[in-house]
Amino acid sequence: MSTQQDQTKNPFISILTQPIQWLTMLTHHLNPSFIAGIFLIYGIGQGFSGSFFKLVSDYYWKDIQKIQPSTVQLYVGIYFIPWILKPIWGILTDAFPLLGYRRRPYFILAGVVGLVSASVVAVKGNLAPVAALMCFLGVSASLAIADVTIDACIARNSIEVPGLAPDLQSLCGFCSGSGALIGYLVSGFFVHHLGPQGSLGLMAIFPALTIVLGFVIYEKRAIGLHTEKKQGAMENAGMTIRSMYKTIKYPQAWKPSLYMFLSLSLNVTTHEGHFYWYTDSKAGPAFSQEFVGVIYAIGAVASIIGVLIYHKYLKNYTFRNLVFYAQLLYAISGVLDLIFVLRWNLKIGIPDYFFVVIEETAVRITGKIRWMPMMVLSAKLCPLGIEGTFFALLMCIDSVGALISKWGGGLLLRVLHITRSDFNNLWLAVLIRDILRFVTLVLVFLVPNVGPYEGLLPSDGCEMDKRDGNVDEETLELVPINAKIEV
Template sequence: MLVSSSGFSKVKELVKEKILFGNEPSAELIAILTVYFVQGILGLARLAVSFFLKDELRLSPAQVSALLGIVALPWIIKPLFGFISDGLPIFGYRRRPYLILSGLLGTISWICLATVVHSPVSATIAIALGSLSVAVADVIVDSLVVERARGESQADAGSLQSLCWGASAVGGLITAYFSGMLLQYFSDRTIFLITATFPLIVSGVAWLIAETPINKDQTQSENTAIDIKQQIKQLRQAITQKSIWLPTAFVFIWQATPTADSAFFFFTTNELHFEPEFLGRVRLVTSLASLVGIWIFQRFLKTVSFRVIFGWSILLSSALGMTMLLLVTHTNRSLGIDDHWFSLGDSLVLTVMGQIAYMPVLVLAARLCPPGVEATFFALLMSVSNLASLVSYELGAGLMHWMGINESNFDNLAVLVIITNLSTLLPLPFLNWLPGSDIEENPANLPPAAVHCHEQSLIPEFVPELILRQPKPRKKEEGGF
């Protein structure tokens, strides 16, 4: 019996150190990681949604890009969800009920897509509801992990962040290939019905969250008034500090440059005739690449200066993004490189770079969180990035429309590629807005409590799988459509 107990302890310690990156296993940690994992496996329908918009609803590249901007709106108003979660408990609880409701809403949105959606307007509404579902769940787990991360030692900084990203990436990895393979045998609406079961898992694990009800000696209205007043005070103090809004402005500029994602998806499917099964292989490769990027950051780069990481990633990504021209002009064929192999290799390299480049954004954002308003403030910072993505998609849509790029005309796609990749260099003059030393530095005017608020994870916006490769470092698009 002693041997068995000793063996169990060794296995538990091995799991803690090697798999959980030093985090103590608990029911709540399992619940948190499950939410991220589910947001990863929702990727099962991402390709189905993309083909649904393109083939059944007959949307053009510009229309799809515009739609992506609209459905990103819930991620822009994430601070509202954090504000509600922190200040308006349901039955005395701030986290569990919102997770349950978010799961139910997600299931409803997928069922609607599978049954009653037959127009661009109804599709936009259904996808936006799904986006809202994931955004709400994301705010809740953001706050939970920020609270847990406050107790981490400086030596363990980055561990919880990497673990959360890893859970999402593993979920995406499991469904990556099947997202394309299933489209070879089933309709997109059938895949939507299958995917509708996944959000219910989030509702189920919500009960594992270790949460104490608010003080019952006060009325709910008194608690709410006190919480809201305190939230507003802390938010005002944080937002007015230069060390917070300058890095945030940099992230906005970095993410807001126009994207050619939608046009490139139409090009690879309509011009190069890539099949869904192959696109599933690409998703598998990029999911693996995302894990590699997480490991590289965790192992080698988590103490490297923000300016160094962003500066080099911007330069390298802009240069490598130009390789899209080889595919667009079919030069790769003259070089003896098959279209499929070229796309796979390009996707792998740029996904790794994109993951590495975005990890410091999350670390920086979470370190700025004052205690007591974790959900609200972290969501506020991250919503700036999501707003930038909306701007990016809408600028891309405008360029596609202006240049006459549609589902069959790609004559100006090469010019669009050049414009979008050169635009990624725009943030370089503003690198000094980022902290100059490593991530362990506490800016002189940073709120003292924020020093203990370590990194957290963000599951990016809920959009379709519209890219084979990423021409600039963008957050990995897991967690939904």
């Protein structure tokens, strides 16, 4: 008893012990292999591999293929397409079990696709741009399929143990941010010493580990094949699609989905223009390869801080109020980017290296706080039995919005004639982007004004799996169905 009191009084010890206690609580109530899967898919996959791939591929297109920034923005949108197809991967995992398993085979499939794609682009030199694009498409597909599969598990746990829904999203955000931090820190170093093409060989690490996860993650094998019980896989897929269509028609579902789509679509990205400007020795600050990685790493740290702020202080607020103020701060933080591009920071005596840290930190923290409640809301909207498909549908809607954002940004760069060496109108592109972020504020009324622990869908919409006959022994059993937790 006295030891616990000493730990409570000592803030340093508390900072060290609280995360351990939190993870212990999660592994106690959820299957440890599921928690390990989150660390792998979100930490090593989305976090490390995603960030590493982002920087290395940028240098690959710029230095190896010598492509214009607006064209690269188009390419990025193309190999983002597997994320738009997430409902298809969701239907496969929910309605088409293989050898009695619904999740394991798709982890293995994702790993094989990613391993082959990363190996080809790393080993074979002088690839045509189209061939390299196809390899990048395969790497992206590997990440997307693995993401859908683990998201199906997360959505089911968020429904069965609603008190842990915010905690699971916080864990995902923390793993993703931590992995991204490491990926960005080392990516510049590897690009400098191995070159962009050689560095892409490290992308094979994640799919190889995903294959291993497919063999070790706990999943109870169905006694009878799902297709036999449902008179064919196509009939079961049809039921899944009908249930998904019924759910999305609820105002509690389509309104926040529409907001997520519009908020992403209006947030046009000018990333490639910024990247080329960062590295330009005449118009830009001429940051080195290592420092560009450090900039992105700072953003990853800021994202982790945003997750911690949400988890510690904001997770109990209503969705609408939190999203409104977070979007407002996100729009205001974008003005810093405009100041940086116009080089006003130099006029007031703030060096580029210092100002970019301020700008990146502000944007990433507010951006993460803005998005965390929407991820929690998405998980809570998923009915049992079709949780993989419906969560994938919501993420597909997000991905379409993100694709419009990327292609819209690429079109904006092309219209304003922002090239590898001409950045005169980059400030105008940033200004248009910031104005659209403020416009998004008028759409916040679409977000439900409820808390994270309140019910959203009618009871008949949350129990579709029972009426459709989806039995639990065919699903990935991560927690007992009747588990009750006080959080």
